Amino acid sequence: MAVLIKKIDSLNARTLGNDDNLLLLSRELDAMDIDVLAITETRRHPEAFVYASCDVGYFSRFDKIGGIGFLIKGDLA
Incomplete structure (x- = not known):
């Protein structure tokens, strides 16, 4: 069964190094x-994580700055 993605957005987070x-x-x-x-x-x-509400995150590796990632709702991942 195909899953319909309804809403996609982007964000310059500056940092997500802190788990909070x-x-x-x-x-x-x-x-x-x-x-x-x-x-x-x-x-x-970290390259991937699963949050309690079933959101899934994928992050690229980086040296000192930068890095990109995606947060995806659990029912789509």
Whole structure:
């Protein structure tokens, strides 16, 4: 069964190195009913995570600055 993506957005996060920032962003994703969020300037080392509400994040590796990532609702991942 195909899943319909309704809302895609982007964000320059400046940093998501702190888990608290990532948690707040994930909550906002749910509150704003965004299906996929493309993120730049993540500055985050872990490559993937699963948040309790089933949001899934994928992040690229980086050296000192930058990094990109995606937050995807769990039912789409």
